[in-house]
Amino acid sequence: MSVQAVLAPLFAQVFLTFGLLLWMGRTRFAAVRAGQVTANAGSPRAFGWPDGAQKAADSFHNQLELPPLFALLVALALITKDADLLFVAMSWIFVASRVVHAVVHNGANRHMSRFRWFALGAVTLILMWIIYAVRVLVA
Template sequence: MTVQAILAPLFAQVLLTFALMIWMAQTRFAAARAGKVTPNKGSPRTFGWPEKAQQVADSFHNQLELPPLFYVLVTLALVTKEADLLFVAMSWAFVASRYVHAYVHTGRNRTMTRFRCYFVGALILLAMWAIFAIRILAA
């Protein structure tokens, strides 16, 4: 596999994270300007943001949970030359699950649908790690 093919899903995941970060900043600034939030001592997470601002912020923060394991795995697979067509296909499936999860999270936010999207992505990532570990340890 080419470096571009291996890194393209990673770039797509990074794009999602930055897009959510920018959207979070926009919704939070708009809420603050409109006087819909009162900053207090402590974390901005406890400021009582309007629902949409909180959803977008939660979705952004969620991109800092599973995806770092994906970033590490892609880097390791690239360095060890263990990234093949299956790896790239699974990478795209993981990233697609993250996009769907973010869409659900920032939309109607149906908890069970969101959980299923998260769970599918987690299973894909777990399988990717298992396959990678087996290939490395069996070499």
């Protein structure tokens, strides 16, 4: 696979993360400006943000959990030249699951729906790592 094909899903994931960072900043700034938040000592996570600002922050922080393992895998697959069509297709499934998860999270936030999208991404990433590990270790 071409480097561009392998990196495109990673770029999409990175832009999703940056988009959620900007969304979190916008919602938090608006909440502070509207006087809906009282800053106190300690972590901003404990400030008692309004629901929309908290969802945006949680959604952003979710992108700092599984996606780093995805980014590492993409980098390794490029270095070892073990990225094929299956790898790219699974990469897009992972990223699509993260996008839908973020949309659900920042929307109606239906927990079972959100969990299903999270689980799809998690299982896809686990399978990607297993396939990659087998290919590298067996080769």
